[in-house]
Amino acid sequence: MTENTTTALVTGANKGIGYEVAAGLAARGMTVLLGSRDRARGEEAADRLRATGADVRPIVLDVTDPDTVQAAAGSLTRLDVLVNNAGISGPIGPQPSATDARTMRAVLETNVIGVLTVTNAMLPLLRRSPAARIVNVSSGVGSLTHHTDPAHYISGLPASATYPPSKTALNSLTVQYAKELHKDGILVNAAAPGACATDFTKDLPFRITRTAADGAAIIIELATLGPDGPTGGFFDDAGTVPW
Numbered sequence: 001m002t003e004n005t006t007t008a009l010v011t012g013a014n015k016g017i018g019y020e021v022a023a024g025l026a027a028r029g030m031t032v033l034l035g036s037r038d039r040a041r042g043e044e045a046a047d048r049l050r051a052t053g054a055d056v057r058p059i060v061l062d063v064t065d066p067d068t069v070q071a072a073a074g075s076l077t078r079l080d081v082l083v084n085n086a087g088i089s090g091p092i093g094p095q096p097s098a099t100d101a102r103t104m105r106a107v108l109e110t111n112v113i114g115v116l117t118v119t120n121a122m123l124p125l126l127r128r129s130p131a132a133r134i135v136n137v138s139s140g141v142g143s144l145t146h147h148t149d150p151a152h153y154i155s156g157l158p159a160s161a162t163y164p165p166s167k168t169a170l171n172s173l174t175v176q177y178a179k180e181l182h183k184d185g186i187l188v189n190a191a192a193p194g195a196c197a198t199d200f201t202k203d204l205p206f207r208i209t210r211t212a213a214d215g216a217a218i219i220i221e222l223a224t225l226g227p228d229g230p231t232g233g234f235f236d237d238a239g240t241v242p243w
């Protein structure tokens with residue numbers, strides 16, 4: 001690890017939006033730790049980025065497995081940027097009344113509790129950074145305002161007890177971390193990448209033209225905020241997303 005280089009960790013970065021965030025942060029001169037729960041997938045993705053000249057290193061990290069998170073934290077000497085990107089959609093289809101607790105728990109475990117586990121493990125390192133940034137990758141479907149605005153397309157999506165509430169909870173967690181960490185100069189924000197064509201969305205019954213790189217742009221922007229940047233906010237390409 002190069003102590004002099006700004007260092008970023010992106011969880012779930014072996015593919016999709018996280019991979020593009022890793023590529024974008026490396027292109028800005030950062031050393032990037034490419035988090036992957038699967039060692040081989042992480043190494044393959046890191047090799048692809050290194051072939052472009054990027055300083056990218058794979059790191060095994062399953063956000064639902066505290067042992068891998070602690071091992072990852074213990075292997076680092078510097079961390080300036082944490083992007084909590086790893087996420088799962090859970091099953092698409094069942095209405096809240098048909099959702100069992102096990103299914104709900106699995107989505108919350110990755111999308112919310114995983115963020116808590118990783119963030120708390122990385123905080124001692126982040127606190128030593130001169131300008132730490134945390135970006136939680138949320139979603140527009142985490143916005144209660146959108147779900148209750150008849151004019152917004154999100155209000156017309158089928159009801160779901162799992163993924164949207166997990167991102168609403170993640171937004172709330174973002175605000176609480178921002179409150180706590182403001183005194184340490186750590187800026188914490190949530191990003192809505194917008195619907196992007198990744199494995200995450202491949203089973204949806206409509207075509208998505210926005211790319212993973214398009215979705216990564218707002219995350220990269222929040223990961224590279226200057227000292228006067230916002231904290232405790234929720235942003236997409238167009239600006240502030242209503243809670």
Ligand SMILES: NC(=O)c1ccc[n+]([C@@H]2O[C@H](COP(=O)([O-])OP(=O)(O)OC[C@H]3O[C@@H](n4cnc5c(N)ncnc54)[C@H](OP(=O)(O)O)[C@@H]3O)[C@@H](O)[C@H]2O)c1
Pocket residue numbers: 011012013014015016017018036037038041061062063064085086087088110114137138139140192193194195196197198199200201212
């Ligand atoms: N795509 C969209 O339209 C969209 C829109 C709004 C928000 N988002 C959010 O953007 C983030 C990335 O989504 P994506 O579209 O890039 O999805 P993706 O292509 O399915 O990638 C998800 C990544 O998360 C990893 N992951 C899942 N569970 C994990 C765990 N327990 N520990 C560590 N890594 C784990 C996956 O690893 P494996 O390869 O091992 O499965 C993969 O690397 C998610 O938080 C998602 O909610 C996506």
